Amino acid sequence: MQDVENTALSESDLSRSPSLHRDDYLRYGRQMILEGFGLPGQAGLQRSSVVVVGAGGLGCPALQYLAASGVGRIGIIDHDMVELSNLQRQILHNESTVGVYKAISAAQAIQKLNSKIQVDIITEALHSSNAIALLYPYNVILDCTDNAPTRYLLSDTAVSLGKPLVSGAAQKFEGQLSVYNFGDNGPCYRCIFPRPPAMETVGTCEETGVLGAVTGVIGTMQALETIRIITGLHDGKPTLLLYSALTVPFFRSVKLRSKKPSCIACGGDGVKNGTIEETDYVAFCGGVRPNWEQKGLSSGSPGARIRVQELKDMFESNTQITLIDVRPTIEFGICQLSGSKNVPLPQLLADPNSHISDDESGQVVIVCRLGNDSQIAADTFRESKPNIVVKDVIGGLRAWSREIDPLFPIY
Ligand SMILES: Nc1ncnc2c1ncn2[C@@H]1O[C@H](COP(=O)(O)OP(=O)(O)OP(=O)(O)O)[C@@H](O)[C@H]1O
Numbered sequence: 001m002q003d004v005e006n007t008a009l010s011e012s013d014l015s016r017s018p019s020l021h022r023d024d025y026l027r028y029g030r031q032m033i034l035e036g037f038g039l040p041g042q043a044g045l046q047r048s049s050v051v052v053v054g055a056g057g058l059g060c061p062a063l064q065y066l067a068a069s070g071v072g073r074i075g076i077i078d079h080d081m082v083e084l085s086n087l088q089r090q091i092l093h094n095e096s097t098v099g100v101y102k103a104i105s106a107a108q109a110i111q112k113l114n115s116k117i118q119v120d121i122i123t124e125a126l127h128s129s130n131a132i133a134l135l136y137p138y139n140v141i142l143d144c145t146d147n148a149p150t151r152y153l154l155s156d157t158a159v160s161l162g163k164p165l166v167s168g169a170a171q172k173f174e175g176q177l178s179v180y181n182f183g184d185n186g187p188c189y190r191c192i193f194p195r196p197p198a199m200e201t202v203g204t205c206e207e208t209g210v211l212g213a214v215t216g217v218i219g220t221m222q223a224l225e226t227i228r229i230i231t232g233l234h235d236g237k238p239t240l241l242l243y244s245a246l247t248v249p250f251f252r253s254v255k256l257r258s259k260k261p262s263c264i265a266c267g268g269d270g271v272k273n274g275t276i277e278e279t280d281y282v283a284f285c286g287g288v289r290p291n292w293e294q295k296g297l298s299s300g301s302p303g304a305r306i307r308v309q310e311l312k313d314m315f316e317s318n319t320q321i322t323l324i325d326v327r328p329t330i331e332f333g334i335c336q337l338s339g340s341k342n343v344p345l346p347q348l349l350a351d352p353n354s355h356i357s358d359d360e361s362g363q364v365v366i367v368c369r370l371g372n373d374s375q376i377a378a379d380t381f382r383e384s385k386p387n388i389v390v391k392d393v394i395g396g397l398r399a400w401s402r403e404i405d406p407l408f409p410i411y
Pocket residue numbers: 053054055056057058077078079080085086090102124125126127144145146147150204205206207
């Protein structure tokens with residue numbers, strides 16, 4: 001499966017008589033004088049090509065260091081556009097590129113840093129029918145995305161194309177880093193995580209929060225691992241690096257086992273291009289968002305979910321409601337609707353009966369930030385107190401801010 005033309009540079013590539021422009025000796029001199037790097041290392045970087053999937057929190061620092069180090073060709077794949085809430089960590093974007101495709105914004109930034117490298121801009125989402133074609137031209141693939149379907153798709157594609165996959169993840173105060181499908185018998189992502197996590201146990205940065213500098217640490221290390229692979233400085237030992245910004249020592253590493261012979265992707269006959277195209281990665285990972293109706297957690301009778309306009313109407317007509325906000329206390333402290341009481345979702349799930357009384361005379365309305373947790377809370381109440389009218393707010397406080405009160409803080 002290893003495609004010699006298109007995989008990480010071989011020893012013969014690195015020892016081929018290198019030629020650099022005169023300015024490059026000055027530009028890259030600080031790394032060229034490093035033991036084991038030298039002129040072959042720099043020339044290897046210049047001849048290599050790398051694709052970064054996701055130009056967000058991880059992709060930005062990774063791209064920055066890859067461009068600065070002189071990787072000759074860099075592809076950037078991201079279908080999303082820059083938003084104000086990205087600027088806290090997605091350091092290649094800025095106020096003037098809000099609304100611009102991230103792939104374009106990031107490309108502009110790294111071309112300013114290094115105008116001599118080739119940058120390919122791809123503003124479409126990576127999915128099973130374009131992955132092989134989009135990733136084929138590059139030596140190393142970086143997973144800087146934030147969702148399980150893309151992780152499995154990237155891993156299968158990397159296996160199929162015989163390319164190393166440098167995978168990063170960051171959430172809250174923590175991050176993870178690993179290189180898959182590399183070295184002597186290195187495992188793929190599926191060998192280590194054969195089944196996706198349950199959808200309700202994972203969340204995006206939007207849902208769970210992330211400290212910007214944590215993505216900086218992991219994204220930078222993704223660039224570092226990539227440079228080690230290209231220049232032959234990587235020992236190829238499969239390792240999962242775990243980082244926690246709040247716990248000393250900050251880094252721990254876990255030795256990973258070799259490729260699993262029974263792995264459906266890299267064991268046996270291996271994954272075929274056709275298999276990737278036929279796989280519904282979103283379905284494999286349980287759907288884009290948990291759909292509580294489909295999971296049998298009915299959302300009650302028609303009208304069980306209300307729009308923010310209906311909530312406003314209830315306020316204005318003085319309808320008697322018990323308004324429960326199920327966000328974490330720290331978020332409730334940032335902003336809240338007047339008259340709402342805070343019962344964080346885990347507390348509510350642990351003991352739903354203690355938060356509303358049996359003779360609740362009005363309606364119970366549940367709100368959260370985006371309208372997902374409120375559905376879980378409402379279904380839990382309906383099960384424990386079937387005689388009480390429980391509604392939840394579609395789109396949550398985000399929708400309230402967008403549609404009703406533009407002065408209400410959005411985060
Ligand atoms: N299949 C995919 N193809 C291309 N880009 C992807 C794919 N999946 C995820 N991404 C990109 O990966 C990036 C992940 O970065 P990050 O989580 O920091 O950003 P975000 O999604 O903007 O964050 P937030 O959760 O705060 O909205 C995003 O820019 C997203 O568009």
